[in-house]
Ligand SMILES: Nc1ccn([C@@H]2O[C@H](COP(=O)(O)OP(=O)(O)OP(=O)(O)O)[C@@H](O)[C@H]2O)c(=O)n1
């Protein structure tokens with residue numbers, strides 16, 4: 498097979514490949530970009546594999562950066578773009594199921610391709626668009642099949658994350674996993690526990706953000722992979738329930754965590770524990786807490802002004818996506834119209850602050866000051882006091898007297 502019209506990302510990289518070839522080495526496009534081009538999807542990063550050793554690549558090009566020299570990767574800089582060129586390699590001695598003990602550089606493309614995870618990811622392409630298909634990857638790509646290269650057991654022992662990748666590709670590409678590969682995942686699922694949680698997290702997020710999350714989740718649960726992920730083991734039934742949902746619409750990783758937290762009925766504290774176990778950022782934890790609370794209110798059709806205010810526009814959009822998955826009936830636009838009609842959107846818009854309260858009323862520094870500020874904010878958000886400085890001072894004096 499020859500791909501006649503290459504995406505622009507490849508066109509730009511061709512010059513690099515031609516220079517490597519002119520120096521007497523081989524160079525191929527490999528990995529996801531080849532797979533995605535053949536199946537007509539957009540590509541994001543172009544990976545190049547070469548028979549040249551890193552030192553040889555560095556002699557060919559003036560501008561290079563050692564981005565992963567130990568693994569054989571050098572970045573070649575060309576007109577402001579960077580291209581990762583990785584030497585063909587085999588990896589040996591996978592003691593811990595995740596990182597090879599040593600990387601051996603080789604001169605042969607087939608040695609390199611046969612240690613890749615799936616046939617659809619083991620395609621290579623010359624700079625002229627000619628596809629090299631040593632493992633029937635093209636057929637699997639056409640038929641929508643995820644099949645390990647060679648023996649599944651070996652591939653998953655080399656890197657147990659590949660089992661999550663299989664579930665992720667099932668959703669992302671809407672492909673089916675071939676039966677021996679599936680059996681290999683079932684048999685080796687416990688090895689996933691050895692993988693750094695950050696790596697697993699990325700795959701799980703991609704799974705939920707793919708074309709067919711229901712099928713991806715089905716694989717994740719049926720193979721037992723979920724049992725070897727932080728805090729998911731008790732939730733088989735809930736995960737299965739998720740696999741029955743349709744009209745998937747998530748687009749942000751935070752939405753994935755909010756969906757899971759909502760599904761498992763986690764309270765704020767549990768959301769924190771859950772997401773810390775998955776090593777997400779504090780930002781994701783905060784957003785998730787707010788989104789889950791909003792989903793609950795939206796589904797109960799009681800959107801209080803304070804909830805809208807505290808959730809904020811972007812998180813309301815996320816929350817309603819989750820509510821819609823669970824049969825919510827509110828249009829996102831209607832919720833946003835309510836939000837947009839709030840008297841203030843942000844604390845800083847309140848026409849009073851602590852300093853002014855101290856200067857213009859008899860209030861003293863201390864907890865009462867904070868309480869009164871909060872009550873004023875609530876009153877303005879709920880529309881019971883207009884956001885005017887004089888009115889707020891007056892209300893604060895009254896609160897101070899009553900309090
Ligand atoms: N655990 C892994 C990770 C990657 N690869 C190989 O390295 C390539 C590039 O890896 P990566 O960019 O992580 O994945 P892609 O398949 O390119 O998918 P994506 O589109 O998400 O980048 C893969 O296609 C595959 O050939 C592998 O064999 N085993």
Ligand SMILES: [Mg+2]
Pocket residue numbers: 528529530542
């Ligand atoms: Mg890639």
